[in-house]
Amino acid sequence: MRLSKFTSLLENSLTADQAKQIHCQIVINSLNDFEPLLIRQTLKSAAHYSPRITHYVKLILQRLQNPDAFSASSTIRYLSQHGQFREALSLYVQTHSAGLFPNTFAISSALKACARILCKVGGLMIHGQVQKLGLCKIVFVQTALVDFYSKMGDMVIAHKVFDEIRGKNVVTWNSLLAGYVKYGDLARAQSVFDEMPQKDVISWNSMVSGYARAQDMEQAYGLFRRMPQRNSASWNTMVTGYAECGKIELARSFFDAMPERNNVSYITMISAYSKYGNVEAARELYDQVSEKDLLLYNAMIACLAQNNRAKEALQLFDEMLKxxxxxxxDKMTLASAISACSQLGDSKYGTWIESYMREMGIGMDDHLATSFIDLYAKCGNIDKAYELFNGLQKRDVVAYTAMILGCGINGRAKEAIRLFEEMMDADIIPNLVTFTGILTAYNHVGLVEEGYHCFMSLQRHGLVPSQDHYAIMVDLLGRAGRLEEAHELIKNMPMQPHAGVWGALLLACSLHTNVELAEIAANNCFELEPDCAGHYSLLANIYASAGRWDDANRLRRAIEEKGLAKIPGSSWMDSAKS
Structure with missing residues (x-):
């Protein structure tokens, strides 16, 4: 193939398959000097982020006979622009370690990556390199440093770097302003805003979002009305602000009044409906969008998964793969899909997602690993969950909770207790689901006093026990024969007990043949779940054990006459597994 033909091909937009075909010819013809050009054109042609393209480009970079800084810099910039911040920073470090010096665009992109993933060490390292390379007077590099320190919350250093910049532009001012807004210092933010020699729509949006986050919608609306120019982000900020304040009707009225909506506008409103459980309204909006993108799919799949519509979430996930x-x-899509698998107890689908990630070159970060831990733990594959748990770079409350709950509901109580103690020693604050898991474990091994002490500690952590926590405690006390205490606990509940709570007491009464309390528990179960034969059968068995055959036969006839199905009522165990 002639050199002019190669040059012509590399000036056109390329798909991943076309890039591979051209690369094959480059290798066959020993035209290695064309590889950097192939990298740049392949990245330039990618309208959206593609794990496949990224994986392929990184393979080429690793095998370049004459590694060049510009190819690496282009890849770093591409990764950062498409939100792959950890990969961008990792490649920057590899490039620098190889003795290559990324260009100023790559340096700015790497600083942006550090700011987004809050990697302070990485940002400080790059700042040192900037000083060493004499790049401190380049405005967009200095602006990236202001943005980095602002996002890290170090506003003293951010302001110091800002003050050293000559020829500040509106982006520089916006970076400082965004820092004060992010950390809630609205007085300083307002001061910076007032000082700005020139404001653009981003400047106004920052201040509006600051007041909206503080739920001061009166101030936010006042600024919104004064804006000389608005864009979709301005309207979206107001929609989000009203939604966060619980004013969903006002949020919708702003959405409807928008002169022009983009996909982010729909995502904003879908997320608002998702938060308040209005899946139908969210789906209606989603269906209105003719040209859907990945972020819109992500928002709708997350909405379905978060609102216990797991089957629909996976159906939509399947649709986007057609x-x-x-x-x-991306990783957000996968996390929602894994969550849906976890709700359904579908480890087979989860295993397919894991193999899909390997095929597409998608790395297993802590967030995805934690989603898989939750899935495998709930499906009873504790060993696989442990394997992932032990590989986490940082264990947080979500990861510990998934393991504790998984061990608790799968009969590995001692391990759940050990993990809970380890978590507390690490000063990680438990949440309500953590307590469901650990109380289940105490219940499994019959540690009544420890369980009761744990239950009482909920309030010390600022948590209000749910009905499921009460159900577990009633079961724990009841199995230990402390039926009167269990009944008193139910009577003192701050909310109306559900059938699972009364069902736990009824089951305990059957173990200890306490007819009096059994009748109280059963009557409440009959009222809450009148069509469940299980409660009638249990009380009939208690009567039989106490020798009250007439009462037992009366209940059994009632089951037959009413045609009741022997379906167990909902219980705390069902809730724990969902």
């Missing part, structure tokens, strides 16, 4: 749609799921 050839006529062909969106590549």
């Amino acid at each position: 050839p006529n749609v062909n969106f590549h799921p």
